[in-house]
Amino acid sequence: MKTPKVYVIIVNYNGWADTIECLESILQSSYANYQVLVIDNCSTDNSLERIAAWAKGDLDVYTLPGNALRGFSCPPVPKPVPWVMMSRAEAESGHEGTWLHSSKKIVLVQAGDNLGFAGGTNIGMRFALSLPDLGYIWILNNDTAIGRDALADLVQSATNDPYDRPAGSVIYEYRQPSLLQIYGGLKIRKHFVLRPTFAGMNERFHFISGASIFLSRRCLEELGLIDEQYFLNSEDLAYTYFYQERFLKFNPGTDPFRVAGKIWHKGAASQERNAFLHAYYFTRNTLYASRMISLTSLALTLVYAFIRAGGRLLTGRTEKARGIFFGIRDYVMGRSGKYREQPLSA
Numbered sequence: 001m002k003t004p005k006v007y008v009i010i011v012n013y014n015g016w017a018d019t020i021e022c023l024e025s026i027l028q029s030s031y032a033n034y035q036v037l038v039i040d041n042c043s044t045d046n047s048l049e050r051i052a053a054w055a056k057g058d059l060d061v062y063t064l065p066g067n068a069l070r071g072f073s074c075p076p077v078p079k080p081v082p083w084v085m086m087s088r089a090e091a092e093s094g095h096e097g098t099w100l101h102s103s104k105k106i107v108l109v110q111a112g113d114n115l116g117f118a119g120g121t122n123i124g125m126r127f128a129l130s131l132p133d134l135g136y137i138w139i140l141n142n143d144t145a146i147g148r149d150a151l152a153d154l155v156q157s158a159t160n161d162p163y164d165r166p167a168g169s170v171i172y173e174y175r176q177p178s179l180l181q182i183y184g185g186l187k188i189r190k191h192f193v194l195r196p197t198f199a200g201m202n203e204r205f206h207f208i209s210g211a212s213i214f215l216s217r218r219c220l221e222e223l224g225l226i227d228e229q230y231f232l233n234s235e236d237l238a239y240t241y242f243y244q245e246r247f248l249k250f251n252p253g254t255d256p257f258r259v260a261g262k263i264w265h266k267g268a269a270s271q272e273r274n275a276f277l278h279a280y281y282f283t284r285n286t287l288y289a290s291r292m293i294s295l296t297s298l299a300l301t302l303v304y305a306f307i308r309a310g311g312r313l314l315t316g317r318t319e320k321a322r323g324i325f326f327g328i329r330d331y332v333m334g335r336s337g338k339y340r341e342q343p344l345s346a
Helices: 016-027 047-056 095-099 116-129 150-159 217-223 235-250 275-293 295-314 318-332
Strands: 005-012 034-040 083-087 106-110 134-140 144-146 167-173 180-183 185-187 212-216 258-265
Touching: 005 016, 005 116, 005 150, 016 034, 016 047, 016 144, 034 047, 034 116, 047 083, 047 106, 106 116, 116 134, 116 217, 134 150, 134 217, 150 167, 150 212, 150 258, 180 185, 180 258, 185 235, 212 217, 212 235, 212 258, 217 235, 235 275, 275 295, 275 318, 295 318
Parallel strands: 005 034, 005 134, 034 106, 083 106, 167 258
Antiparallel strands: 134 212, 144 258, 167 180, 167 212
């Protein structure tokens, strides 16, 4: 099997414990030719310092003894792990700056601000694109644990693919390891309310889940960077849905995406900690995405947002309702990117 270099891109925001568990599982991978880029979105919990302490061997990963996935990260790999820390400017400085650190197994990047999933991932993409040895990138959520052969399976699937298609993974529920969460991606109906639903095993889907996106250098150059107007949520839809449409136009009857490798996902942990922001980004960004898909989808998604808000109010979930109303308002006002607190009447 060929062993091209893979750059694994992980965005962290106040999730160092999840990130360390994810890193341990990657380091125990059967595929050796990779480098992990951890982009920290200006965490307030000393994430970078803690991840650096782990890489040096001063902090251990902790997985509960009864956890069925404990073997993915325990016993931990020997430390120290070769690592380096750099600023966003250094990471994006191009070939000369990044090549100096290409032998480090882990690169920790200080984003300098909370850039969201899209902005943080783009830093990693620019880093990888600046290097001549880039074969593939793997965008991976920090709250995942990967199977020992997940990366090897993705690489083998990619190198054997005559179409050079993007790939997703078989994603299982972390807390119920035998339960399928997503088979590669999500499905939507083009002229209906935009309500993405998870694909079941071997189902065709319309866009790849952002929890795991595997791209060749050529694919990355074709798709470009992720649209940062989304900040968080729906960026995976905007990034790969229209690739799917273009691909099917020229290759009817062929699946536009591959699926390979098994991972286990905890699921939107950082978003669920803030009910308002979770509802806000989901609402605003599904409206932006639905507008790109069809005007019918936009109109129905907007009506459905008001219905959801009313339902949240009736059941006492006022923060969720407030997030939905603010998401509608900011979509109408043309606001995007990171949420900036403003009065409802602004």
